[in-house]
Amino acid sequence: MDKYNKVIKELIQFRNERDWEQFHDSKNLALAISIEASELNELFLWKKGDEVENVNPDKLKEELADVLAYAFLLAEKHNLDIFDIVSEKIKNNALKYPVEKAKGTAKKYNEL
C-alpha cells in the first residue's frame, strides 16, 4: 500500500474508533479545512520580512497537517484522487494563465 492510502486508512480508523463519521458531512469538513487554514495563517499574522520564514516549524507542521487531514477526508468522501485533481487543475490553470501573459505578474486571470 502506498503512503497516501496508508494515511487515509489511519484517518478513517481514527474517525471510526471515535464514531465521528456522523459529524463529517461535506459542509463541516470544508469548514474544518477553513478553520485549520486560519490557524496556519495565525502563525504569520503581523509578521513581515525575515520573520515570515522563521515561524515555529513544529507549529507550521501541525497546522498544515490539520489542513491536509481534513482535505484528505473530504477527497476520500467524494472518491477523488488528490493527485489527479491537482494535476487536472494545473492543466486548467495553464489555459487561464498563459506563460506569455502571466510571467512575473501576480494579477488574476481576469485582469491579465
Add this chain to the structure above:
Amino acid sequence: MDKYNKVIKELIQFRNERDWEQFHDSKNLALAISIEASELNELFLWKKGDEVENVNPDKLKEELADVLAYAFLLAEKHNLDIFDIVSEKIKNNALKYPVEKAKGTAKKYNEL
C-alpha cells in the same frame, strides 16, 4: 517517481515558467490556502440537509484541488512530507482525544 512527487514537479514547473516563486513566501501561500478553502466553503453556504452532499461535483473538485495545490507548495517549501506530518498528527490527536472520552461527541479536547 510516485504520484505525489510527479504532481509536486508539475506545480514547481508551472510556478517557475511564470516566475511566480517571488510571490510564494510562506505567509502568502498560507493566505492562498485560506482563500481557496473559503471558495470551497462557498459551495456549501446556506445549504442544508440533502443539498450539502449534492453540490456541483466539478466545482468541489476544483476548489479542493486549489487548497491541496497551495498546501503541497507550502509543504515542499519547508521540506515536509505531507503523509508523514498527517500520520504524526493523528498520533498526537489520539492522545488529545482518547477513544473512551471522545467517542460520539464533537467536543473539543479541552472540553472533554
Add this chain to the structure above:
Amino acid sequence: MDKYNKVIKELIQFRNERDWEQFHDSKNLALAISIEASELNELFLWKKGDEVENVNPDKLKEELADVLAYAFLLAEKHNLDIFDIVSEKIKNNALKYPVEKAKGTAKKYNEL
C-alpha cells in the same frame, strides 16, 4: 460623540498605547478579520439543528467583537463610514438580487 466614534477612539487609543500601528497595515488587518471570523466559526463546527443557536453566548460575543474591532480599524484607516458603505452595498445588492428572482432561493446572483 456617538457610540461608533467613541469605540473607534478607544480602539485607536488601545493600539497607540501599545505602539501597534506599525503592524496594522491593511493586509494584516484584513488577515486579522479573517482569523477572528474563523474563531467565530469554530463555535459552530460540527454543530447541527438546535445546537447551532445554543453555542456559548459569551464566546459568540467575544469572537464577533474581535471581527468587528478589526473591521472598524480597517474602515477607519481608509476613512470609510461603516454605515454608509453597508447602506450602499444593500443598494447594489438589490440590483443583483431583484426580489422577483431572488425570493426564497439561496442561489448566487449569477445562477438566478
Add this chain to the structure above:
Amino acid sequence: MDKYNKVIKELIQFRNERDWEQFHDSKNLALAISIEASELNELFLWKKGDEVENVNPDKLKEELADVLAYAFLLAEKHNLDIFDIVSEKIKNNALKYPVEKAKGTAKKYNEL
C-alpha cells in the same frame, strides 16, 4: 433613529423582502462573514510593500461592507450591541495585553 439602527433596518428589510431569514441561522451567518473576509483578503494576496495600501478602493469598500453586513445581522440576531461588545472586548484585551509587556511587540498574550 441613529445610523446603526437605520442600516440594521435596511438589512432586515432587504432580507425579509427576499424571504431569506430561513437561511440565516447563526452558523451560516458566521460562515458568510468568513467567506466575505476571505474575498477581502484576496485583494491583498501576493501584494507587498506599497501595493498593499494601493488596492482598488471600491473593491475594498465593497468587501468590507459585506463582512460588516453579515456581522451586523449576526449581532442583531443575538441582540448584541456592536459598540458595547467591542468596548467590552477592549477592556478584556487590556488585561491580556498590559502596556508594559505588549508595547511594540506583536506576540500573542500567551507568549508575552
